[in-house]
Amino acid sequence: MEGEEKIFSENLAVLAKRWPSLAQMVLAQDIGSLAVDLRKGIESTITINGIQLSSRHDRIGEARLQAESLQGSCPFVYLYGPGLGELPRAFLKRSDVQKLEVRILNEKIFALVMHLVDQTDWLGSPRVSLAMAGDDRNIFLPFFASPPELTLASDTNAKIRDRLVCQMTAPFMNKDFLPNDLNLLARVESNRTLLASDGDVSEFFNSRPGDEAWVIATGPSLERHFEQICASRNQGSAPFLIAVDSALVPLHKHGIRPDIVVSIDKLMNAHILPPDISDGLPLVYFPLLEPALLEAWKGPRYAAYSTNPLYSKLKRDVPKGELFVGGSVLHAAVDLAVKMGVRRLVLFGADFSYVEGKFHADWDPGEIAPDMEPLEWVLNGHGKRVGTQTNLRNYLCALEDYVALHPDVIFLNTCRDGAWIAGTDYHPELVA
Structure with missing residues (x-):
């Protein structure tokens, strides 16, 4: 518990300095209402309502593959759902990404992760901008959307989730x-x-x-x-x-x-x-x-x-x-x-x-x-x-x-x- 409090305090300090309204949002979340379980493999991850937030065997490798899925030069990237933090880090390792726009799809999950895992590195990066997904009416390209967090999107972010899924499924729907x-x-x-x-x-x-x-x-x-x-x-x-x-x-x-x-x-x-x-x-x-x-x-x-x-x-x-x-x-x-x-x-x-x-x-x-x-x-x-x-x-x-x-x-x-x-x-x- 002491370690969790230290992690949360450090994460919150960075968040409050850069995005004070999001820090207040995190403090207001009742993370105890989430159905959370630890899922172990070669590594470990957490599940929310039975849905894994990442691989339980190689979280970094999975995030690297996901970041590489965006082809060509991408000076600006929108990331919907930061997960446990590996995804933002993987995109920041791409030299072509000058600006990473991270969007939160579920407030409670983001607050939970802030308690569990150190996020200070990517939260403190000047290349990162952070906001609620629901603050935008439209989605922006190019983007990567975390599949688990699309499924777990909160009601306040439902409309933008709908647009993300629509964009992703368009080729299949038009076939x-x-x-x-x-x-x-x-x-x-x-x-x-x-x-x-x-x-x-x-x-x-x-x-x-x-x-x-x-x-x-x-x-x-x-x-x-x-x-x-x-x-x-x-x-x-x-x-x-x-x-x-x-x-x-x-x-x-x-x-x-x-x-x-x-x-x-x-x-x-x-x-x-x-x-x-x-x-x-x-x-x-x-x-x-x-x-x-x-x-x-x-x-x-x-x-x-x-x-x-x-x-x-x-x-x-x-x-x-x-x-x-x-x-x-x-x-x-x-x-x-x-x-x-x-x-x-x-x-x-x-x-x-x-x-x-x-x-x-x-x-x-x-x-x-x-x-x-x-x-x-x-x-x-x-x-x-x-x-x-x-x-x-x-x-x-x-x-x-x-x-x-x-x-x-x-x-x-x-x-x-x-x-x-x-x-x-x-x-x-x-x-x-």
């Missing part, structure tokens, strides 16, 4: 939409004739300047709003209604007809997007949809592209307007509303998480998407953790980036139980 995929190129090309004869999404642009639009996604909280939406439509008071494809059937069951349906998915089918209820209903679509499904649609069709190079050749030959897509059809629906000129956009069913154990509104588990247990978490509008999946969390980050780029539009959400969407407020009357 099904590579621009050189021959099957995708063939599908896009198979729609060339339809594209040439169909309408252009840009025909809708600037058509509703200053208006309000309701964008309907299929998160489980949508079920709470069917009556409200239906009543507004029947009274003729509902704003313009844009629905994502998987919301069409649930809306139809409750007597609600949207003004536009948006679909982008190559796997879309007539079960989710049934042509028999499409009379007169405008469909905004991307060229990845099945040609037979498009041909069966009874309402007017309007084609759109994204920035994916997959569409480059068609864009030159058959020009159409573009919509933003960050992985989800909801992005395209939101961008359509904004490009129509709306200044107030209300989101329904934009949960990006499980709500009351459900994944989609009004669809049976597994009916339109694999039925999976939530493996990740995000914070909801009550500041509580709710289960989610990696893809949903990535879609959430993409929408938050989009919202940040459109400060002139008021974005309102209608459910606190789903994921908190940074940059949005909650609708004072429709929130449920």
